[in-house]
Amino acid sequence: MPLTNQQYQDIMREYSDLRMQAEEEADRRRAAIEKSLPELPALERRIASLSVQETKLRLNQHEEEAAGVRQDLEEAMQQRLKMLADGGFSEADLAPVYHCPMCRDTGYITRPDGSLEKCRCFKVRETRVLYHQSNLEGLLEQQNFDTLTYEYHTGEDLSHLKGAVSICRDFVNSFETNYRNLLFCGTVGTGKSFLSCCIASELLKKGHSVVYLSSQSLFDALARERFGTSADEPYDFQSSLYDCELLIVDDLGTEMTNSFVETQLFALMNERALRRRSMIISTNLTMGDLQKRYTDRVASRILERYDIVRLTGPDLRTLR
Numbered sequence: 001m002p003l004t005n006q007q008y009q010d011i012m013r014e015y016s017d018l019r020m021q022a023e024e025e026a027d028r029r030r031a032a033i034e035k036s037l038p039e040l041p042a043l044e045r046r047i048a049s050l051s052v053q054e055t056k057l058r059l060n061q062h063e064e065e066a067a068g069v070r071q072d073l074e075e076a077m078q079q080r081l082k083m084l085a086d087g088g089f090s091e092a093d094l095a096p097v098y099h100c101p102m103c104r105d106t107g108y109i110t111r112p113d114g115s116l117e118k119c120r121c122f123k124v125r126e127t128r129v130l131y132h133q134s135n136l137e138g139l140l141e142q143q144n145f146d147t148l149t150y151e152y153h154t155g156e157d158l159s160h161l162k163g164a165v166s167i168c169r170d171f172v173n174s175f176e177t178n179y180r181n182l183l184f185c186g187t188v189g190t191g192k193s194f195l196s197c198c199i200a201s202e203l204l205k206k207g208h209s210v211v212y213l214s215s216q217s218l219f220d221a222l223a224r225e226r227f228g229t230s231a232d233e234p235y236d237f238q239s240s241l242y243d244c245e246l247l248i249v250d251d252l253g254t255e256m257t258n259s260f261v262e263t264q265l266f267a268l269m270n271e272r273a274l275r276r277r278s279m280i281i282s283t284n285l286t287m288g289d290l291q292k293r294y295t296d297r298v299a300s301r302i303l304e305r306y307d308i309v310r311l312t313g314p315d316l317r318t319l320r
Ligand SMILES: [Zn+2]
Pocket: 100, 101, 102, 103, 104, 105, 106, 107, 108, 119, 120, 121, 122
């Protein structure tokens, strides 16, 4: 489930291709511009050489001469802008146009302290890889708001389902402004995973990073990362779990629960809460079961921070 080194390399190669395309495209535009402004290259060479001269003079503390060169330099730069404008061009016509202006197609943004941070576009790519890999793409084609049906529900079950759908739609619509967590609970086949898929599908379409994992594969992957039993070395799986915009944990309680799982679940819920990143958990367990299985601290976090959405009704898996 986590990004492997190979997948990380593939993403970085994609970025390098994008940068190359942007730069080649800028070179083609420049060539066309130089054709209609034949004096531009010589003027630009003059600007470059004046700039070098100025720097040298300042390094040798010839301030007065440097100031003179600076004046020539500024005039030449003005002349260049005027030349471009008279020809009907602007500075922007010469610059590469990157897909992501934030990171200039490098995948990383430099923080004020000089350290690097993954760009939002990297996280989207990362999620796409994970999502592709977990076969979620196919699942989401079948399970989304367009394929949602009310035909198997009646009476109270139907009103629970309608209430749940309206909570899901609100969750999607206010996702960018409202930090919220959901817990879907109910017996097997009542549509908990289906509704999680509806939300995942809408948010992925809007370009958000969503990681959707079954509880079992989540804790297996964390254990592999922690205890290093994976041959295919995972790429910083834990931080993608902390950072993705929405984390969906499906079928909590179906994993082999032990103290490692309890600790990881608690840490995950806390870390994401600190970052105000939403989580959706679905489970067949009751609140009492959750408390017994994952201790009071996990159960009380859920009660405090999650909107609990109960689903009831027949087992849809047998009806469909
Ligand atoms: Zn970016």
